[in-house]
Amino acid sequence: MNGFLGKLPCIIRSALIGLLFLLVNTASADTLEVVKKRDVVHCGVTTGFAGFSAPNDKGEWAGLDIDLCRAIAAAVLGDASKFKAVPLNSQQRFTALQSGEIDVLVRNTSVTQQRDTALGAIHAGISFYDGQGFLIPKAFGVNSAKALDGASICLQTGTSNENTLADWARANNITYKPVVIEQFNEVVNAFAAGRCDVFSTDAAGLASIRVSRLKNPDDYQVLPEQISKEPLGPFVRQGDDTWLNVVKWSLMAMLNAEELGVTSDNVEAHLSSTNPRIQRLLGVTPGAGANLGLDEKWAYNIIRQVGNYGQSYARNVGMDSPLKIPRGLNALWTDGGLMYPLPIR
Numbered sequence: 001m002n003g004f005l006g007k008l009p010c011i012i013r014s015a016l017i018g019l020l021f022l023l024v025n026t027a028s029a030d031t032l033e034v035v036k037k038r039d040v041v042h043c044g045v046t047t048g049f050a051g052f053s054a055p056n057d058k059g060e061w062a063g064l065d066i067d068l069c070r071a072i073a074a075a076v077l078g079d080a081s082k083f084k085a086v087p088l089n090s091q092q093r094f095t096a097l098q099s100g101e102i103d104v105l106v107r108n109t110s111v112t113q114q115r116d117t118a119l120g121a122i123h124a125g126i127s128f129y130d131g132q133g134f135l136i137p138k139a140f141g142v143n144s145a146k147a148l149d150g151a152s153i154c155l156q157t158g159t160s161n162e163n164t165l166a167d168w169a170r171a172n173n174i175t176y177k178p179v180v181i182e183q184f185n186e187v188v189n190a191f192a193a194g195r196c197d198v199f200s201t202d203a204a205g206l207a208s209i210r211v212s213r214l215k216n217p218d219d220y221q222v223l224p225e226q227i228s229k230e231p232l233g234p235f236v237r238q239g240d241d242t243w244l245n246v247v248k249w250s251l252m253a254m255l256n257a258e259e260l261g262v263t264s265d266n267v268e269a270h271l272s273s274t275n276p277r278i279q280r281l282l283g284v285t286p287g288a289g290a291n292l293g294l295d296e297k298w299a300y301n302i303i304r305q306v307g308n309y310g311q312s313y314a315r316n317v318g319m320d321s322p323l324k325i326p327r328g329l330n331a332l333w334t335d336g337g338l339m340y341p342l343p344i345r
Contacts, residue, residue, distance in 0.1 A: 030240065030242060030243075031103050031236070031237070031240050031242075031243035032076065032242050032243050032246055032293055034103070035076055035077070035103055035243075036076065036077070039077060039082060040073075040077075040082050040083060040084050041069060041072050041073045041076065041077070041082065041083040041084070041103055041104065042083075042084050042086055042101065042102045042103045042104075043066075043069035043072070043083050043084065043085055043086060043102060043103065043104055043106055044086050044088045044093055044096050044097060044101075044102035044104065044105040044106065044107050045061065045065055045066065045069070045085045045086065045087060045088065045106060045107050046065070046087065046088070046107050046108060046184070047087040047088070047089055047184060047185070048087070048184075048185070049063065049065075049108060049205060049208055050063070050208045050211065050212035050213075050322075050323070051063055051064060051204070051207075051208045051212075051316050051317040051321060051322075051323045051325075052064050052065045052066075052108055052128075052204070052205075052208065052316070052317070053065040053066050053085065053106070053107065053108075054212075061085040062316070063316050063317075064127070064128065064312055064313065064316040064317055065106040065107060065108065065127070066085065066106075067254075067306050067307070067312040067316065068106050068127055068234060068250065068251060068254075069083045069085065069104070069106050070083060070305070070306045071250045071251070071253070071254060071302045071306045072104060072246065072247055072250045074250075074298075074301040074302045074304075074305045074306060075246060075249075075250045075253070075292075075294055075298040075299070075301060075302055076246060076294060076298075078295065078297070078301050079301075079305075080301070080302075080305035080306050086101065086102050088102075088105075088107060089158075089182075089183060089184060090156060090157075090158035090159050090184070091157075091158045091182070093105055093107055093109065094115070094119050094120075094121055094235075097120075097121055097235060097236070097237060098119065098120045098121065098237065100237075103236070103243070104124075104234050104235070104236050104243075104247055105121070105234060105235040105236075106127075106234045108128075108130075108202060108204075108205065108232050109232060109233070109235060110130075110160055110202075110230045110231060110232055111123040111126065111231045111232070111233055112160060115235070120237060120238050121235045121236065121237060121238060122235065122236060122237075122238045122244065123233045123234065123235050124233065124234045124235065124236050124244050124247040124248040124251070125233050125234065125247070125248045125251045125252065126231045126232065126233040126338075127232060127233050127234065127251055128204065128231075128232040128233075128330055129229075129230075129231055129232070129328075129329035129330055129338055130202040130203055130204050130205075130226075130230040130231070130232055131202070131203055131226030131227065131228050131229055131230050132161055132164050132165070132200060132201065132202055132203070132226060132227050132228040132230060133145075133200070133201075133202070133203035133206050133222055133223060133225065133226050133227070134148065134153075134198050134199070134200050134206070134222070134223040134225070135191070135198065135199040135200075135206040135209065135210060135220055135221070135222050135223075136148075136197065136198050136199075136220065136221060136223060137197075137219060137220055138218075138219055138220060138221050139219070140197070142223070143223070143224075144223065144224075144225065145223050145225040145227065146172060146174065146225075148174065148176065148197075148198060149174045149175055149176070150175055150176065150177075151176050151177070151196075151197040151198050152176065152177040152178075152179055152195075152196040152197045152198070153165065153176050153177070153178055153179065153196055153197065153198040153199070153200050154179045154181065154187050154190050154191045154195070154196035154198065154199045154200070155178055155179065155180050155181075155187070155200055155201070156180075156181060156182070156183075156184050156187045156201065157180045157181065157182050158182070159201070160228075160230075161200055161201050161202075162178070162180065164227060164228045165178075165200055165227070168227040168228070176198075177196075179195060179196040187199070188209055188213050191209075192213065192214055192215070202230050202232070203222060203226055204317065204323075204325060206222045207222055207317075207323050207325055208317075208323060210222065211322045211323055212322070233251075234247050234251070242292075242293060245291075245292055246292055246293075246294065249288075249292060249344070250298075250302060251309075252341055252342050252344065253281065253298070253299035253302050253303070253344070254302060254303070254306070254307075254308050254309040254312065255308075255309045255332070255339055255340075255341035256277075256281055256299075256341040256342075256343075256344055257281065257299070257302075257303045257307075257308035257309070258308040258309045258310040258311075258332060258341075259332055259334065259341050260275070260277060260278055260281065262278060262281065262282070262303055262308060263303070263307060263308055263311055264303060264304055264305070264306070264307040264308075264311060267282070267300065267303045267304050268304075270282060271284060271300075277343075277344070277345075280344050280345060281299050281300075281344055282297075282299060282300045282303075283295075283296035283297045283298070283299065283300055288344050288345075299344070309339065310332075313327065313330065
């Protein structure tokens with residue numbers, strides 16, 4: 001079976017595996033109980049994407065996506081360190097989720113209709129709003145993507161970037177030479193070596209690559225245009241609503257905490273707050289934990305050990321990080337962004 005599947009195109013292979021998963025697991029496994037028994041969350045992440053999921057100088061996995069893995073572990077197991085990062089490339093990610101190798105996929109993966117319906121997976125919220133962009137050497141003297149006619153563009157296969165770029169180029173009457181490479185690190189190396197004029201992927205990824213992977217970051221720029229909507233978020237297996245809720249509300253706990261001004265530094269003081277929303281969030285007023293099949297301190301553990309969404313954003317990709325990506329669409333709705341925490345009540 002593996003030999004047969006290995007010869008199929010990536011999308012068809014993923015769809016077939018997803019169908020097999022659904023047929024075999026008509027009565028869906030209870031991932032929450034599996035995780036509790038195992039005492040560790042298996043979290044699918046990138047093979048190395050600075051700011052989102054990559055080993056730091058101590059060899060510890062860190063980043064915005066890793067913080068969500070940690071939050072899930074804190075919510076379920078009471079300990080944010082009880083997660084295992086499973087590095088996956090674009091071709092492996094959904095197969096690993098479908099097969100049960102991982103419990104949750106938290107790996108700069110865009111939510112699309114096809115991914116939400118045809119792969120035996122479903123998204124559990126949006127953790128970062130992004131869009132496909134372009135990274136170029138400043139020496140080109142180009143300030144608009146529409147001036148890239150005739151350029152060679154590096155892309156990773158197995159992502160939505162190929163089709164998005166083709167659609168955009170056709171709509172704008174632009175020609176280009178695609179340089180499509182399977183492994184992400186090889187795409188980065190090809191661009192750095194000058195094998196292509198342009199690198200195109202999600203804009204946050206380009207910012208990460210510019211700062212962390214190029215020898216002279218100031219010699220490159222990310223063009224201002226974004227040619228797609230790329231809402232990134234965690235995925236779980238379809239049919240396991242209990243686990244879907246745990247992952248979704250772990251993210252919502254971090255967003256609610258930011259909206260309410262509850263941080264890892266002041267969470268202890270907020271235990272005596274008279275604000276009903278804070279009381280429910282921190283488990284002082286019980287109910288939210290029982291709804292999820294978790295301890296009532298589930299969100300308190302997230303905030304105390306990981307922090308709120310704003311804290312995570314700032315240290316990993318925001319102004320306290322080398323990437324310095326403005327909040328933009330990822331700001332709270334009260335600050336003009338799209339992050340709208342669902343109410344915990």
